[in-house]
Amino acid sequence: MTSLLLSLVAGFILAERIASPLKALSHVVARVGNFQLEPTPLPKSGINEVRVLSESVERMRTGLESFSHYVPVELVRDLVRSGGVAALGGERREISLMFCDLAGFTAYAEKNSPEAAVDTLTSYFESFGDAIEQSGGVIDKFLGDGIMALFNAPGIIPQPAAAACRAALTGTASFAKCPIQGNGGANFVARVGLHTGEVLVGNVGTPNRFTYTAIGDAVNLCSRLEGLNKAYGTNILVSSALRQQAGEEEFLWRRLDRVSVVGRVEPLDIDELMGFRNQATQESLQIAHTYSRALEAFLARRWQDAESLLQQLPDGDLPTQMLLNRIAVGQREGAAQVVRGFLEK
Numbered sequence: 001m002t003s004l005l006l007s008l009v010a011g012f013i014l015a016e017r018i019a020s021p022l023k024a025l026s027h028v029v030a031r032v033g034n035f036q037l038e039p040t041p042l043p044k045s046g047i048n049e050v051r052v053l054s055e056s057v058e059r060m061r062t063g064l065e066s067f068s069h070y071v072p073v074e075l076v077r078d079l080v081r082s083g084g085v086a087a088l089g090g091e092r093r094e095i096s097l098m099f100c101d102l103a104g105f106t107a108y109a110e111k112n113s114p115e116a117a118v119d120t121l122t123s124y125f126e127s128f129g130d131a132i133e134q135s136g137g138v139i140d141k142f143l144g145d146g147i148m149a150l151f152n153a154p155g156i157i158p159q160p161a162a163a164a165c166r167a168a169l170t171g172t173a174s175f176a177k178c179p180i181q182g183n184g185g186a187n188f189v190a191r192v193g194l195h196t197g198e199v200l201v202g203n204v205g206t207p208n209r210f211t212y213t214a215i216g217d218a219v220n221l222c223s224r225l226e227g228l229n230k231a232y233g234t235n236i237l238v239s240s241a242l243r244q245q246a247g248e249e250e251f252l253w254r255r256l257d258r259v260s261v262v263g264r265v266e267p268l269d270i271d272e273l274m275g276f277r278n279q280a281t282q283e284s285l286q287i288a289h290t291y292s293r294a295l296e297a298f299l300a301r302r303w304q305d306a307e308s309l310l311q312q313l314p315d316g317d318l319p320t321q322m323l324l325n326r327i328a329v330g331q332r333e334g335a336a337q338v339v340r341g342f343l344e345k
Contacts, residue, residue: 090202090215095152096164096194096242097219098137099226100128100171102145103189121145123180124190131171135163140213146226150214153201161196161245165273168192168236169251193226194238194273196245221261225270232256232272233318240269252277252284255292256319258299272319287313291320298323303330 102124109117125142132139132149136157140148149167151160175190197218203210225237234256238246243253254272261268274284294309307327313320 090200090204092198093153093201094196094198095150095201095214095218096160096196096245097199097214097222098132098147098149098151098164098168099193099223100147100149100168101191101226103191103230105145105188108188120180120188123178124175124188127175127178128167128171128190131167131174134170135167136160137163137167141211148219150201153214154212159245161194161242162247162250164194164196164242165238165246165251168194168273169276172235189235191226191229191234192236192273193222193224193229194236194242195222195225196239196242197221217263221268224261228259228270232322234272236273238271238273240271243271243273248277250277251275252280252288254288254319255295257295257323283314287317287320291317291323294320294323298327298330301330303327307331 102121105117105120105124108120124145125147128147128149129139132147135151136155137149137151137160138154140150142148149164151157151164151167157163172190172192175188180188195218197216199214199216199218201214202212204213204215205211221239225239229235229237237256252274254274256270256272258267258269274280274288280288290309290312294306297303297306297309307324310320310324310327
């Protein structure tokens with residue numbers, strides 16, 4: 001009888017030594033299954049099988065955490081929760097896009113060490129990466145010293161156009177304050193293009209290796225908008241489609257120009273995102289209002305009206321000077337190129 005009782009007690013103790021850590025492990029596995037990857041203390045056990053299982057769970061957690069740094073976290077989370085395997089393909093969706101480029105970086109990299117160049121890129125990527133994430137967007141990829149970001153993919157977010165504008169303004173302001181500015185005599189400028197349109201979002205590549213991205217004309221157009229900043233001396237250019245969706249209440253806009261786009265029949269109206277409206281100065285408000293009226297007069301070929309309005313604006317504004325030059329051509333020759341140039345591929 002005593003032997004039986006001792007056997008039962010020993011069995012109970014052994015069962016508890018197995019069940020208790022397994023119960024704790026089940027909670028950790030459930031957290032990982034929900035893509036909650038914060039480090040969690042794992043149960044200790046003298047039983048080899050339980051110890052091996054604990055170590056395997058921790059390796060799985062750290063592996064997923066590492067994987068989430070290479071692809072959008074929302075995408076990995078959905079994949080883990082679905083229990084499925086990623087496959088080629090995608091869906092049509094209207095999203096807002098951001099392309100950002102670091103002006104002056106190529107020349108800086110040629111004259112400085114690779115370590116200094118990496119430090120500069122890190123500051124730039126962190127400034128815009130934090131702003132993009134806080135606004136609900138995701139970085140799709142890094143393109144040298146450029147960034148491509150998506151708003152409304154892979155996860156759905158409210159008001160993606162406004163979110164993209166907030167990210168652009170916040171990232172620009174944050175990077176302007178970085179200690180890296182002025183280092184080695186360099187002052188970097190981040191140029192941003194924003195656009196809203198329908199694209200195909202999903203997995204693109206080969207059956208063995210692919211990436212999540214957005215494909216479509218809207219992507220190409222957004223990239224061209226970013227590059228057009230150089231011609232106008234601006235920091236953030238957007239399409240009229242994105243401005244319309246982002247609205248007038250939160251942001252200060254300047255209707256900048258009308259341009260032709262290769263492959264499109266209709267010209268494209270482009271706007272400058274000047275800042276948050278509640279932070280606007282009287283000068284920026286005047287520029288936004290008066291320049292927009294001048295552009296309207298110019299497009300209607302009312303040269304004198306347009307010139308009179310532009311002469312009210314402060315000196316040093318490159319778009320104003322460019323438009324005055326085009327007006328001078330119109331007055332001298334009786335005609336001017338109303339639709340400016342092309343957004344080349």
